[in-house]
Amino acid sequence: MRAKTIKLKISILYASILGVLLSLYITFLFIIPSAALKGNKLLYILIPIPITLLFGYFIGRVIVVRILRPIKEITDTANNITHEDLSLRVKAENVDEELRLLIEAFNGMVSRLGESFEYITDSSSYIAHELKTPIAIIRGESEFALKKERDKEEYKRVISVSLEETKRMLKIIEDLLLLTKMNYQPDVLKFERIDLTQFIRIIYEQAKILSSQKKITVNADIPEEAGMVSADELHLRRLFLNLIDNAIKFTPDNGSIGITLKYENQKAIVSIVDTGIGIEEENMPKLFEKFFRIEGKTKDNSPSSGLGLSIAQSIAELHGGEISVTSRAGQGSNFSVSIPLLN
Numbered sequence: 001m002r003a004k005t006i007k008l009k010i011s012i013l014y015a016s017i018l019g020v021l022l023s024l025y026i027t028f029l030f031i032i033p034s035a036a037l038k039g040n041k042l043l044y045i046l047i048p049i050p051i052t053l054l055f056g057y058f059i060g061r062v063i064v065v066r067i068l069r070p071i072k073e074i075t076d077t078a079n080n081i082t083h084e085d086l087s088l089r090v091k092a093e094n095v096d097e098e099l100r101l102l103i104e105a106f107n108g109m110v111s112r113l114g115e116s117f118e119y120i121t122d123s124s125s126y127i128a129h130e131l132k133t134p135i136a137i138i139r140g141e142s143e144f145a146l147k148k149e150r151d152k153e154e155y156k157r158v159i160s161v162s163l164e165e166t167k168r169m170l171k172i173i174e175d176l177l178l179l180t181k182m183n184y185q186p187d188v189l190k191f192e193r194i195d196l197t198q199f200i201r202i203i204y205e206q207a208k209i210l211s212s213q214k215k216i217t218v219n220a221d222i223p224e225e226a227g228m229v230s231a232d233e234l235h236l237r238r239l240f241l242n243l244i245d246n247a248i249k250f251t252p253d254n255g256s257i258g259i260t261l262k263y264e265n266q267k268a269i270v271s272i273v274d275t276g277i278g279i280e281e282e283n284m285p286k287l288f289e290k291f292f293r294i295e296g297k298t299k300d301n302s303p304s305s306g307l308g309l310s311i312a313q314s315i316a317e318l319h320g321g322e323i324s325v326t327s328r329a330g331q332g333s334n335f336s337v338s339i340p341l342l343n
Contacts, residue, residue: 070099074106086114131172134165175307179290179314189232189318193342196227196268200261203237207244207259214253221260227268228342231319239315242308243272243335250333251276263341267321271336279327287325288313312337 070090077090089110090103138161145158204220211218247257251274258273279287286292290310309323316323320340327333 070103074103078106081110086110086117131169134169137165138162172307175311179307179311189235191230191232193228194231194233194236196229196231196270196339197222197225197261199233199236200240200259200270203240203244204259206241207248207257210241210244211248211257214248214251214255216248216251216254217256219256219258221258223261223263225263227261227263229268229319229339230342231339232315235315236319239312239337240270240272242312243337246308247272247274247276247333247335250274266341266343268339268341269336270339271334273332273334275332278329278331279325279333280329284325284327288323 074090077088081088089107141158141161145155150158200222201220204218204222208218244257244259251257255275257275258271260271260273262269283292288309290307292309313323316337316339321338324336324338325333326336
């Protein structure tokens, strides 16, 4: 408000000076006899000055208003943006190239802030929802055990249940921290040249160990030729083991899992196919959402955060790749990961 008052006073002062000069000009032009002006070259030089200043003042005002209008719009938009509403944007219409770049940068910044706030809000909601259940179970079991004296076996059961729920909470927290790091600190990945052929052979051996308890057969189709990719070995291993862990979880005992690797069109494509329960069509769009689970379809009660596929997708994207899925209920699933090859 103070800045606007000062600006108004300066404009009034400038207009007053121009008014005085214009009055002098009229006096010289119409009141003083033309004979008195003859031979006085200085007066002829000074007479056009008020008109020039007045004209320059109004032209300058028009130019300044035109230039400052987008700046004022950016200022007003910035003042109206709150954490509750980040949908406001500045229109980049009929502005100079420099201002257009400024407006686009401003709008881009607001969009990134909106995505960050949305992620934080969603994550807070997810965390509260996911941690509420195990905490409620631990509390309920503890209160039940303390109501009266129990035998040793009952106390062991309560401790076992509490420990299992604690593991579940820890997994949720660890996976959320990993997902947040990958989304907002992608430099945590350390890329190096990796021969994917040898890498997938190691994954295949590990998959056989992981699936042995359910007597699931694991087959592999891996070429002899080398295929070099730029990858973070630790996180790439986590990507494939997450997919294999899902395949094992949703494949009944004595089922089978196939791991195939092929190179085509400057890409490495790794497919993990299982003979499991498959995925209903209505669940396909939700597969990579955080905390999404297909409940009641498996007897596997191992701790799960519901973040495995979200983490796998983030890792694939950070490697310049993608994950595609084909599946039918009761007929198994096929998860394919494509990663660009190095030249």
